[in-house]
Amino acid sequence: MEAKPFLKEIILNSEKIADRSVYPFSIPALMNFESLKFHPDVTFIVGENGSGKSTLIEAIALNQGFGFDGGTKGVQYDPREKVSELHFHLKAIKSFSKPNNYYFLRAETFYKVASYLAEIDPDREFGDYLHEFSHGEAFMKTLDRLGSKGLYLFDEPEAALSPSRQLAALAKIHELAQNKNCQFIIATHSPILLSYPGATIFRLDESGITEIQYEETEHYLVTREFLNNYKSILGSLLG
Incomplete structure (x- = not known):
């Protein structure tokens, strides 16, 4: 029997929320939030800066027992104020x-977690050796070391990746999802990562949280428009 998705759904228990006009419930996308159902392979969370996507994936991670700064579940050193x-x-x-x-x-x-792991146990698999590489290379090294039957949450992993490395990361995510029974939940701005076939995409905006198709994302639409008409767009922007 298929085990995935390991994390099927999250539901907001709103009975004990004293005031939904107070942060983080005051974030427009979260004001009427009730639940999210996750794809067995890959789920994306997208939205403009400040839309609440990092707040949401952070909350999912903390709910699952991760520390605030990330890493494995054993990384629990950061105060939660x-x-x-x-x-x-x-x-x-x-x-x-x-x-x-x-x-x-x-x-x-990412590097803060690597430094912490190196300090408490220099031989840890995700430890200090990562400092020998660039941010993007270190992320790819970490991706290569993710094991099978895994639940993996990423918050803007494309931050240090070139377009070609984003494609390599996409291929690795596909290998882990399809061949090694892994599930991913990813907050991202990357139109490359978002192109993963069949993924569920949730958009956060002032109207709430909506499931959309790849071709409906602002990331796809803006990137396509710019690449097709970059000269005229630059002319308008730069005068």
Whole structure:
């Protein structure tokens, strides 16, 4: 029997929320949020800066037992004063089978986690050796070391990746999802990553959270328009 998705759905338990006009519930996309159902392979969360996508994936990660800065579930060193309370109100619906591997990647704290792992155990697999590489190379090294039957959450993994490396990352995600029984939930701005065939895409905006198709994403539409008409667009922008 197919085990995926390991994480089927998250539901907001709103009974104990005292005031939905207070952050993070005041974020327009989250004001009427009730639940999200995840794809067995790849689910994307997209939205403009400030739309709440990183807040949402952070809450999902914390609900699943990850630390604020990411890494494996064993990385639990960061105080949580700066964490929103959204994760306290999430209920996770899981499958009968648990993942064997877990990893939460936050682009902005990636090296911080590597430094922490190196400090507590220099021989750890995701440790200090990552500092020998560029940010993008280190991410690809980490991606190569993700194990089978894994639940993996990424927050803007494309931050340090060139377009060609994004394509390589997409191929690796496909290999892990299709051949190694892994599930991914990814917050991203990348039109390259978003092109993954059959993925579920949730858009966060002022109207709430909506499931959309790849060709409906702003990332696809703006990129296509720019590449097809970049001279005239640059002329309008730059005068």
